Amino acid sequence: MASQPDDEQPEGLSARFFQKLASGVPGVLFTYWLSADHLSHRYPYVSDQVKELFGAEPQKLRENADSVFRVIHPDDTAGVGASILHSAQTLQAWCYRARLRMKNGEYQWYEAHSVPERQSDGSTLWYGQFHNIQHYKELEQHLRDSEAEFSFQAGFQKLIARLSSEFIHLGFGSIDDCIDELLKSIGAFFSVDRAYVYAFSPDLVTMTNTHEWCAPGVPSLMADQQAVPIDDFRWWQQQIRLMEAQSHVVFIEDTADLPSEAGNERALLEQQGVSSMFCVPVRIRGQVMGFFGVDSLSRRSWRRDMADLLIIVSGLLSGALERNRLEEDLLNQSIRDPLTGLHNRRYLMPRLDEILAASNRHGDRFCLAMFDIDHFKRINDNLGHLAGDQVLMRFTDVLLAHTRTTDVVSRFGGEEFLVVFTGVTEREVQTLVMRIMEAVREEEWLVDGKALTVTVSAGAVCVSELTDEPATPEALIARADDRLYQAKDGGRDCLVDASGLSRI
CATH class of the missing domain: 3.30.450.40 (GAF domain)
Structure with missing residues (x-):
């Protein structure tokens, strides 16, 4: 069996004096011995603080160091062992940080510093100390958390x-x-x-x-x-x-x-x-x-x-x-009529440009119909503008009830309304417009308890008709407007389209 170092205290110092000196050190002083074959180890000397801190008996540690190694945190055990072996092989100073279990069961961080010395039998003896660095680890973690935050x-x-x-x-x-x-x-x-x-x-x-x-x-x-x-x-x-x-x-x-x-x-x-x-x-x-x-x-x-x-x-x-x-x-507010809620000209004109562009690219069909409420000025003059507003809003309801969501319904100005019927032919738009005119005629018009007779005139044009001039929004509207006035000249309550004047 390999020989072990002498347990005597340093020459010129009594054991009592050395213990007093060690008690004033904020940590644990020790000498740690590891056999040449690394199979046995002990603490030839360890200060009494080891018992106060970890519950380990110094006398037992002089025979076997296992009780100290058992208080090392499981996650740190392998690292401690490897670092000791590395120090023994290289004779470089052993410095390491690990968590140790205190007497109350709580783990705290400790740091060890020691200097190795090779013995004549090949064993290694370290002289050093380990002390509590929990405060510094907490500060370090706090700084790390603060930096992360x-x-x-x-x-x-x-x-x-x-x-x-x-x-x-x-x-x-x-x-x-x-x-x-x-x-x-x-x-x-x-x-x-x-x-x-x-x-x-x-x-x-x-x-x-x-x-x-x-x-x-x-x-x-x-x-x-x-x-x-x-x-x-x-x-x-x-x-x-x-x-x-x-x-x-x-x-x-x-x-x-x-x-x-x-x-x-x-x-x-x-x-x-x-x-x-x-x-x-x-x-x-x-x-x-x-x-x-x-x-x-x-x-x-x-x-x-x-x-x-x-x-x-x-x-x-x-x-x-x-x-x-x-x-x-x-x-x-800028593109809708405040009275009827329908789109106004500001919306209608660029929308017509879009519909016309799609028609030019893909041949999409569409038609325009312009409506005008017959004798609307007479309603305003005889019953007042509030009555006229009621008629405009009721006519709006009729238009919305007889058009589709794909159609563009707008108030063009005054008592004039313009509807863009998408995906329809000349024959189909005639049927749609006549249906609206019939619904107006059959509507019960009561304003302030007074019954009114309300009719509308209409002019319609389809994009397919414009073969002799460029198809533009302005050209389409002008053609529909011209036919609307022909309908009024023709006695009102009628439609004028490419086929001429039609009545219900």
């Missing part, structure tokens, strides 16, 4: 600034693209599986998924989330009311923990694979119009301030949607 906050602010800039400079009609970019950016930043926007119906009876982003490999739910009835989701209805009243943020940390009254909600979320989610209300002009949300398909730890961060995103989204709504209102 600073980086996160800076990244979030940069992201919001970029999205804000995009929303500020978005052109009219590009709001959907901007929302899609927001969802993609927020979804990737927070590493969620889905990010989406839902809109409530005005009566809060249904909700519709209007925009959605999904992480790679995550299935989309958008197609199945259109006009979803919420009558059966009682718990969710309560959350909506809280959104309205208190700008409440819905946080479902684990769908399995939803209350019993949310059984339907839990079943739906589990069917969708959702494990946890956040939903934040989206307001437009002070009203909750829907919500912005993120889903996670697996259990995860959310930031404590996640709700606050998503509220910032929701505020950005709300502002962009409100601005877009205002722009839509302003545009509608």
Whole structure:
């Protein structure tokens, strides 16, 4: 068996004096011995603090060092052993950090420093000490966390600034693209599986998924989330009311923990694979119009301030949607007649250009019909302009009831209305116009309790007729207008088209 180092204390120092000296050191002083074959080890000397800190008996450690090695954290054990062997082989100073289990069962970080010395029998003896560095590790972790938090906050602010800039400079009609970019950016930043926007119906009876982003490999739910009835989701209805009243943020940390009254909600979320989610209300002009949300398909730890961060995103989204709504209102005001709600000339002319361009490219058929309410000035003069307004609005209703959504119905000016019938022939447009004239004649016109007889005259033209001149919106309207006046000269309550004058 290999010989072991002498246990005597350094020459000139009594054991009692050396123990007193060691007790003043903030750590554990030791000599550690490892046999040449690395099969046995012990502490020829170790200060008494080892018992106070770890519950290890110094006397037993002089025979075997195993009890100290048993308090090393399992994740650090292999590293400690490897570093000791490396120091023994190279005779380089042994310096290492590891977590040790204290007497109370708590692990704390310690750092060891020692110098190796080769013995005559090939064994190695280290002289050194190890001391507690828990405070420094906590400070190090705090600084690391602070740096990570600073980086996160800076990244979030940069992201919001970029999205804000995009929303500020978005052109009219590009709001959907901007929302899609927001969802993609927020979804990737927070590493969620889905990010989406839902809109409530005005009566809060249904909700519709209007925009959605999904992480790679995550299935989309958008197609199945259109006009979803919420009558059966009682718990969710309560959350909506809280959104309205208190700008409440819905946080479902684990769908399995939803209350019993949310059984339907839990079943739906589990069917969708959702494990946890956040939903934040989206307001437009002070009203909750829907919500912005993120889903996670697996259990995860959310930031404590996640709700606050998503509220910032929701505020950005709300502002962009409100601005877009205002722009839509302003545009509608500029292209719609304020009395009847029909499109006006500002809308009609570029729309006619588009229809005409499609006709030139693809041969699409269409016809124009211009209507004029007969003797409208007499109604205004005898009954007043309010009565005239009522007749205009009632005639608007007749037009809308007898035209299709693909047709363009507009108030051209005064009592004149223009309808663009798409995809029709000359014979077909005659039937459509006569049907409208008949509906006007059969309508019961009562204004302030007085019965009126109201008829209309019309002039119609089809794009296929313009073979002797360039087909332009102006040329088509001029031809329809000319035929309208022929109808009035022909006795009113009739239609003039390419075939001549027709009556019901």
